[in-house]
Amino acid sequence: MTTAISTQKKLKEPIIVPGTKEKVTDLVVIHDPGKCTGCGQCMIGCAYKHYRTFDKRFALLYVNEDPNKKGMYVNANCSHCVFPMCLASCPKEAIYKDEKGIVRISPLICIGCGTCNQACPIGIPRLDEERKVYVKCDFCDGDWPMCVQMCSANALRLLPRKEAYEYVKNLRGGK
Amino acid sequence: MSNQEKIKSWEKLLDAGIKVTEHNQAEDVKKYPLRKEFRPVAPDIAKASLKRDFEVGLVYYVGDDVEQDRALCGLDRKPPTAHVFKEALEKKRKILEEAGIMGTLGFEKDKGKFKY
Amino acid sequence: MRMGTKTNTKSSSTKYGYFLGCVMPAKMPWAEKATFLVSKHLGLDFDYLKESLCCVRPGVWKAINPDWWLTLTSQNLANAEKQNVVIVDSCNGCYISHYECLQELKEDPEKLEMVNRNLEKAGMKLALKTDVKHFLQVLYEDVGIARIKKAVVNPLNIRIMRHIGCHARKHDERFPNYFDEILKATGVEIVDTPYDKTCCGLLLYFSDPNSSIFHRIGAKMQTAKELNIDAYALICSGCYDQFERAVKIYKEEKGIVFETPIVHFSELLALAFGYKPEDFGMMYCRPIPPTKLIQKLKEGK
Structure with a gap:
């Protein structure tokens, strides 16, 4: 079951988990490699939203060709973990989880040491060459994330964490 | 293929975008070294197609050669789009201007150029 | 959904x-x-x-x-x-x-x-x-595959690869199936490859022209060449724009010539319905002339 456009857009308010009465703010973006066509729109949308450029190198999520499977694409995007490793590792306490559950890096405190990148299991935070601080996905500040909006094949979805866990489990064949 | 490989037609497209920009930031920085470059709302690479969109209403022109090809395929020489219906283009321009889109993009229709 | x-x-x-x-x-x-x-x-x-x-x-x-x-x-x-x-x-x-x-x-x-x-x-x-x-949708839902099959008078005995495009997969998962079924109704043999789903690269062209041209269309056209496909069928004009651009870049900047003609699926339908290539100017205004394809279709009659 997918979450409809109208529900997906109301991120600033808690949303109902489909099929239940439970309301959550804890949302994650998930990627279905079986649907991804490698169009790169997610990265382009992200790069424009945060840096006003269409250059995908500025994006805060990454989609690359799977080296082991022809024509398949793999993705790495921030899950805004419940217990973020980046947050735990930051020596300057520049990383925090805000009231919406978004894990953010404060550019005023960050010293650009790169510990967060090392600590993150998928190396999400990256160095912003212009500002010399580490940057990462900020969930478009709680708006409807641009990557999900732009995805051209419905491969990226925004789901409550619980549902996302089930979805990914199904994608992996129940494991 | 290496990422450094240049694609001429892409470079041409980028050049076309820079050409329709009144203030070439790369040139400005040489003249005024303290001036910091910024990224305009319309990225250079998209400017050429945006300009065509504003001037024709669609991304491609229908010139004599296309008209000839269309006739060979048994079609009317001009398609029934904004290429023919100029009032549709005028309406689009009016919307672009009144909604503040042209202003924010910095497109000056008299000069046919982007400010930045 | x-x-x-x-x-x-x-x-x-x-x-x-x-x-x-x-x-x-x-x-x-x-x-x-x-x-x-x-x-x-x-x-x-x-x-x-x-x-x-x-x-x-x-x-x-x-x-x-x-x-x-x-x-x-x-x-x-x-x-x-x-x-x-x-x-x-x-x-x-x-x-x-x-x-x-x-x-x-x-x-x-x-x-x-x-x-x-x-x-x-x-x-x-x-x-x-x-x-x-x-x-x-109009063809499959409003007209119906049965009527399309009935209208086919000249089944096409050719092997094709097809590319439906990313956006057709976004809101309706049935579209790729519609595309395949309508193509099959014309009698063509569809060859599956790992690159069928891959994007044409149009959306990536502004951002990363190299991947857009060489990794997306390059992989597709190279596969078509290796498999000796008769035609590459598309439905999306945006994708065609990118295929044409890539074929030209390969030819003019790399000296590599691809020979698989890129056709719109309505052309295959028209041919299967008994129209001649001349009726819709199949041979004009394309980067890869479909001469061999037309020849094969004539011989197959």
């Missing part, structure tokens, strides 16, 4: 307004002609959506400003409403632009008000009375 309401329109009563878009009238006149031949042959009330403008390209405009994209796209919707037609798109980009715009405006009255405020300045109004359909 397909969002939005499904209209049970019947082909006999619905007036369709075919949206040409930017690429088709300028680069694919043969596809335009073939589309009209096919639709008239199937008895559809099919005409152009007149006064049409750029859709506008969602990949660029939505990223720049979603409100601008809604405003500019709704001009086409308002045109369709005035002409009392259902918009039919065969370009996936145009389809998604119109479909998502209509859907979003239906769901969000505030956005509709904003759009109408802007349209009003040009003397237009949008009441959301129109509908948007993909050409595949």
